[in-house]
Amino acid sequence: MMQSISGIPLNYYIYLSAAMFCIGALGVMIRRNAIILFMCIELMLNAVNLLMVAFSQYLGDNNAQVFVFFIMAVAAAEVAVGLAILIMIYRNANTSDTEVLNQLKW
Amino acid sequence: MSISQYVFWFLSFVALICALMVVFSKNPVYSVLYLILTFFAIAGHYVLLNAQFLAAVHIIVYAGAIMVLFLYVIMMLNLNKETEPVKKPTIKFISVIAIGMLMLTLTASFKGAETTLSAGSTAGIGTVEALGKALFNEFLLPFEVSSILFLSAMVGSVYLSKKNLQ
Numbered sequence: 001m002m003q004s005i006s007g008i009p010l011n012y013y014i015y016l017s018a019a020m021f022c023i024g025a026l027g028v029m030i031r032r033n034a035i036i037l038f039m040c041i042e043l044m045l046n047a048v049n050l051l052m053v054a055f056s057q058y059l060g061d062n063n064a065q066v067f068v069f070f071i072m073a074v075a076a077a078e079v080a081v082g083l084a085i086l087i088m089i090y091r092n093a094n095t096s097d098t099e100v101l102n103q104l105k106w
Numbered sequence: 107m108s109i110s111q112y113v114f115w116f117l118s119f120v121a122l123i124c125a126l127m128v129v130f131s132k133n134p135v136y137s138v139l140y141l142i143l144t145f146f147a148i149a150g151h152y153v154l155l156n157a158q159f160l161a162a163v164h165i166i167v168y169a170g171a172i173m174v175l176f177l178y179v180i181m182m183l184n185l186n187k188e189t190e191p192v193k194k195p196t197i198k199f200i201s202v203i204a205i206g207m208l209m210l211t212l213t214a215s216f217k218g219a220e221t222t223l224s225a226g227s228t229a230g231i232g233t234v235e236a237l238g239k240a241l242f243n244e245f246l247l248p249f250e251v252s253s254i255l256f257l258s259a260m261v262g263s264v265y266l267s268k269k270n271l272q
Contacts, residue, residue, distance in 0.1 A: 007111060022205050029197075036137055043144065053151075054155060062240050063244075079172050079175060079176075087183070
């Protein structure tokens with residue numbers, strides 16, 4: 001099993017990221033507030049980022065960390081646009097409950 | 107156990123507990139505060155992995171920018187009330203079962219996989235100097251394109267939050 005500089009096996013990072021991703025997915029499924037859904041999506045993105053940094057460090061490859069940088073940039077843009085959409089929806093429907101905002105459902 | 111392993115367990119514990127509290131706390135403001143704690147724990151993981159540049163960027167972008175946006179929107183929409191609609195228990199039960207299956211599948215598939223990676227030279231990986239060189243040589247075009255992405259995001263969010271959309 002690979003050991004890092006700090007002596008932590010890579011498997012631990014895989015399990016940690018899997019657990020964090022699953023917590024985020026659970027939040028998306030059981031919560032109804034749209035803002036909490038955004039936060040859970042951020043959690044899932046961060047789990048993937050952590051795994052990518054761990055792999056890049058264990059492989060000795062710099063490029064994965066550049067990808068993580070770009071993922072952070074896209075996440076920031078996504079949150080800005082998403083929260084603007086949320087404010088507009090709240091202004092029109094006066095709620096952020098995803099069970100009420102079901103006009104796009106067939 | 108070395109000191110870095112203790113740090114790893116502590117940071118993982120903090121990250122997972124705070125992530126669970128993000129999902130299960132009723133008040134959205136508490137969720138945001140726990141999410142900030144989770145992000146700090148992840149930044150600690152980056153420092154532990156020798157990725158100093160990403161640790162700094164993570165703190166600046168997430169704790170500095172994104173979380174302020176979240177808090178601002180929550181305060182503006184006045185969502186900080188304790189009474190929040192909850193999903194039906196059957197849906198919650200089904201979700202927990204489904205996510206448990208996902209977790210089981212992930213861990214089981216990683217258990218069989220032996221992580222025998224060829225150890226590259228880890229010296230200088232993740233430092234500001236190395237990442238800056240990669241970013242401005244190989245990845246210069248994506249870097250510039252991401253500035254257009256930010257510009258369009260800025261224009262889009264300003265346009266969306268205008269009062270009278272025509």
